[in-house]
Amino acid sequence: MVMNLTKTLLKNIDNKEIISYNVRFDNGFEVEILNLGGIITKIITPDKNGNLENIVVGYKDIESYIQNPSYFGAIIGRTSGRICEGKISIDGVDYDLAKNYNPHQGHGGDKGFNSKIWDVKILEEENNVILKLYTKSLDMEENYPGNLDLCVTFKIYEDYKIEQTYEAISDKTTLVNMTNHSYFNLSGNIKRPITDEYLKVDCDYILELDETCVPTGKKISVENTPFDFTKEMLIGERIDDNNKQIQIGCGYDHAFILNDTKNQIKLNDIISGRNMIIDTDQDCVVIYSMNFPDDVELYNGNKTQRRYGICFETQAAPIGRNMCFIEDSLLNKGEKYIQKTIYKFFVN
Numbered sequence: 484m485v486m487n488l489t490k491t492l493l494k495n496i497d498n499k500e501i502i503s504y505n506v507r508f509d510n511g512f513e514v515e516i517l518n519l520g521g522i523i524t525k526i527i528t529p530d531k532n533g534n535l536e537n538i539v540v541g542y543k544d545i546e547s548y549i550q551n552p553s554y555f556g557a558i559i560g561r562t563s564g565r566i567c568e569g570k571i572s573i574d575g576v577d578y579d580l581a582k583n584y585n586p587h588q589g590h591g592g593d594k595g596f597n598s599k600i601w602d603v604k605i606l607e608e609e610n611n612v613i614l615k616l617y618t619k620s621l622d623m624e625e626n627y628p629g630n631l632d633l634c635v636t637f638k639i640y641e642d643y644k645i646e647q648t649y650e651a652i653s654d655k656t657t658l659v660n661m662t663n664h665s666y667f668n669l670s671g672n673i674k675r676p677i678t679d680e681y682l683k684v685d686c687d688y689i690l691e692l693d694e695t696c697v698p699t700g701k702k703i704s705v706e707n708t709p710f711d712f713t714k715e716m717l718i719g720e721r722i723d724d725n726n727k728q729i730q731i732g733c734g735y736d737h738a739f740i741l742n743d744t745k746n747q748i749k750l751n752d753i754i755s756g757r758n759m760i761i762d763t764d765q766d767c768v769v770i771y772s773m774n775f776p777d778d779v780e781l782y783n784g785n786k787t788q789r790r791y792g793i794c795f796e797t798q799a800a801p802i803g804r805n806m807c808f809i810e811d812s813l814l815n816k817g818e819k820y821i822q823k824t825i826y827k828f829f830v831n
């Protein structure tokens with residue numbers, strides 16, 4: 484395996500160094516991850532003509548990643564998605580969480596795992612490079628109980644594959660539901676909207692959202708709805724349908740319940756020939772079609788535009804009305820949380 488690993492110091496904040504770790508293989512496959520929030524800034528793959536381009540949405544400069552208003556590429560925790568009104572109860576004790584997604588909590592609160600500077604260890608194996616990111620989240624940080632030890636592993640394989648493992652262990656019963664918040668766009672360097680790309684998801688039900696975008700606790704069959712991706716469908720085909728759930732999300736921003744199979748998600752861009760498969764052990768994927776872009780400059784010189792990226796947030800069901808699905812995010816004292824999600828890229 485011929486591989487280049489480059490570490491670049493990008494900035495010092497609060498006496499901590501923000502470093503990018505760039506892994507580049509001889510075939511052009513390149514992955515770049517920051518110790519800040521474990522943010523994936525680059526996944527470079529060839530299109531059908533061999534052009535190497537970035538297939539994740541990213542900012543132009545590090546300052547924007549420090550703010551990261553849309554959580555580009557970041558590790559999300561302790562909990563992904565919204566928690567209804569920021570109210571949780573664990574072992575009979577109530578906790579009030581920050582309502583940073585007014586009136587709900589979102590993506591772990593005011594300072595989620597996306598804003599932590601993680602310690603990084605690098606390991607090299609025969610056909611892959613491993614970046615292990617470690618950090619802690621202290622008892623009552625963001626008002627969640629329990630000291631939490633965290634490790635996120637990115638195993639980057641030469642043959643266009645990234646295996647992610649999220650691990651956590653707490654000294655008190657708490658909530659953990661982690662994910663990655665990359666916005667994919669297979670056109671390369673964010674050239675075309677993701678409504679041009681085809682999606683297939685092995686999912687028969689989504690979680691119904693109320694008007695404020697949290698789950699009601701009900702499931703809706705995808706049959707005859709814009710959420711039916713059981714057969715490959717153009718993302719743009721029904722994204723603006725006259726459908727209540729679509730209107731609530733202003734597009735896709737819903738938890739799709741995944742069938743217990745392998746390779747549940749497939750994204751296909753016919754024009755570039757790039758394809759991507761996601762395999763996860765998680766129950767759900769929240770698919771977010773970038774319905775609300777921020778106003779920050781991207782690496783390609785443009786500002787983000789609506790629907791120029793799509794997130795596949797593999798996770799447990801988000802916590803909705805009446806704390807529905809809270810049990811899916813509970814981590815008992817001393818037990819180990821593990822979630823595994825694999826991204827595979829290829830050309831057709």
Ligand code: BGC
Nearest residue numbers: 552553554736769771775796
């Ligand atoms: C959420 C969206 C939110 C976006 C950026 C997504 O994971 O589902 O509702 O707008 O993150 O914060």
